[in-house]
Amino acid sequence: MPDARAVAHSLSDTDHRVFWLDGIEAVAYEPLQGGTRGDLTIVGAGHTGLWAAVQAKRRDPSARVVLLESGLVGSGASVRNGGFAESSLGDHGDGRRRWPHEFEALERVGLENLCGLERDICDLGIDAEIEPTGILSVAYDADQVRRLKQAEHGFWYDADSIRSEIASPIFRAGRWRTDVCVLVNPGKLSTGLARAATELGVVIHEQSAVTGVDTQAGGAVRVRTASGHVDSQQVALCTNAFRPLLHRARYLRASANEYLMTTEPLTDEQLASVGWRNRQGLVDMDTHVHRARLTADNRILCAAMHLPQRRFGYSFAPEPFTSLASSFMATFPQLEGVRFSHRWAGAIDTLNQSFAFNGLAHSRSVAHADGFAGRGVAGSRLVAGIMLKHLYGQTTPTRRGSVAG
Template identity: 45%
Template sequence: MALLGGPAAGALAAAAPSVFWLDRADRPAPRPRLDDGGQDGRADVTADLVVVGGGYTGLWTALLAKEADPARDVLLLEAGRIGWAASGRNGGFCSASLTHGEANGRERWPAEYEQLHRLGLANLDAIESTVQRHGIECDFRRTGELTVATAPHQVEWLREEAGSGGAIRFLDRDAVRAELDSPTYLAGVHSPDETAMVDPARLAWGLAAAAESLGVRIVEGTKVTGLQRDGAGMRLRTEQGPDVRAARVALGTNAFPSLVRRTRLHTVPVYDYVLMTEPLSDQQLASIGWQSRAGVGDMANQFHYYRLTDDNRVLWGGYDAIYHLGRRVRPSRDQRPQTFERLAAHFFETFPQLEGLRFTHRWGGAIDTCTRFCAFYGSAFGGRVAYALGYTGLGVGASRFGAAVTLDLLDGADTERTRLQMVREKPLPFPPEPLAYAGIQLTRWSLARADENAGRRNAWLRTLDRLGLGFDS
């Protein structure tokens, strides 16, 4: 497909089809598979707690479990490599929000939103403390987040958000352009305390190293294919190695098919796409400002998110959210030329002063979403298995909270977390195919129309709102 014209033409020509964060010389070497670790033939492997999944949810679960009980034997099984999926290829926005934003949280759980907000801030504080305590070099910076209006109807939305209290500051057109200069900006709000920027892959690698330093066993290249009861515990079948027996099992599989089959209709994998620029020169950076280095997102339904890296590259992602019929996650879907071209054109519309800048990397990946747009939690097999799913792209921070809830559920603990309505409730499931595909495509089309129509929601979106299925419904 031919590249778009204008400043975007040629900007993608040398972009590598790989994940910038993972394309590093210091990426940890692969860990052995389960059957490469000196086990005696195909004899069963045992552990007190088996964690399935080597992304953020699984890594936080393993680390928190070992910190709480150093004597607990914890084994983590990862089908690929640590942090290779969503945890290693996201934008690195580590948010305090547990509800995918204030509006979604207040609408769904008005009576407990302030409690959820407090718990989310405490969770972000705990992530920062863990990074410092274990010396995790992931460029953790508590920069806050800048939200910008790029259409007139969004300005009043931002005024309302700034008026809700806290440290959020409304920025008019001149003020927001003094913070980050784009001719597309009409207003903005800066929330200084509730978001940190991180290097996502290095956060995952650091969590894995911290867990191993406490005695967690981590195995890569070992896919778990099934669960079944085994006396008072569970037996896990693996594709490449022996069976594993565990007293308790924590699942952090997210966008991939859940081992608890009854939850499979509750999530769908949606593909998100990202570009990374070459490093900005001092002159280029000065032309746009960005002194706070805050992460940025716009107010559209089809929104962009972007941030600076430690070497002053711009990560630019979002807008398209692609769902494929059948709920399958496939590597071939990580590349989508038409989306990359669209993103490149939007980048130079936002920052025309950066004309001539080139992109060095382009990639995509699947995130798991559910009908309430934030994580849900549960247990199965009589409390022997627990899970957290459905983060909808905001799991860098919320995954630690999800891990804590998972451990509460496995321990049968009555805690402030497990008493939350948000934790006790489940979202409505998506319908089976092809209805899910048709409904998601209609929703995407309707959201795009709302962006073009001053935010006005059509009959389909209003119906979803009444059913509690629409974003910010």
């Protein structure tokens, strides 16, 4: 175990703020005032709502798309995450056993979505600091080594070769899949998507918390805020781990918290002492999922998930940060003395099936998506496309019958 004083020193000057928001120039969007009409109303301006907005305008540039956000663009999980854009659509370590018939198709769709994500980010001119590094799973004990060895895909590392790839005394084996993950800067992705959406003609209102969704006489759906409403034929609810607007979705969820920290930028010598020349996203096989990666300016970002959390909120206990700093120092003892610059946390929307889930309500006029289980950076693009397909597929199949994803 690392020395407690060294751990305390590493946290002694850490800011409680999200690293990804540093240097981002926020664009302010006016709150909704009064009543208006739209073709599609989207609730929630995280990755899911923003992808839905962009995709809706790409399908039909004449559609009036209104996006309502209770806080600021990307104030939820979408700017708090680790930036691991994975092809996996949920926490499906045991997916092959749980969905034996669908598993191959889910893997294929997830990989296609990841390619589509990279393509869209490029086409939309978003500088999201993409690094196509793949993901390296590491094992700490004999059982994890055995399980990792059984995996079918990727480059295998034994104890010696994993330590020459990334110098950690606690790594005993590893497996690197290059095709299943790209790293992104999620703050730049969120603000870039908002910019792209508004350029396509989407109307965004921040500080506009939706308080209710009702079907009106004539079939339009009214989405209400404290200071106005939007009537539209279709609604997409993209509120993730926040309080669901549909009663049915309240029974589906169990939130967890993920805690993240970044170090100061490493010097060239510090980085050389770790290796990590291929800059992979790193994930362990422990029960408390740990992830780590390098940022564009060579900080190490490390993260740990804690289950379960009974209530959603943004006041987080200090202990997980201390335990994360301790794990970090056990993993990279050669970095003793390096301090953490930022720490933050966020709520993960997890369903009991640990897999993203789409549904329809209000006579199929309202679509909702839930339960990314910490895999929504890429998955949100796919799920947004599925929401639009559900909404539009039935109403105007000839004009809007095909959809991304």
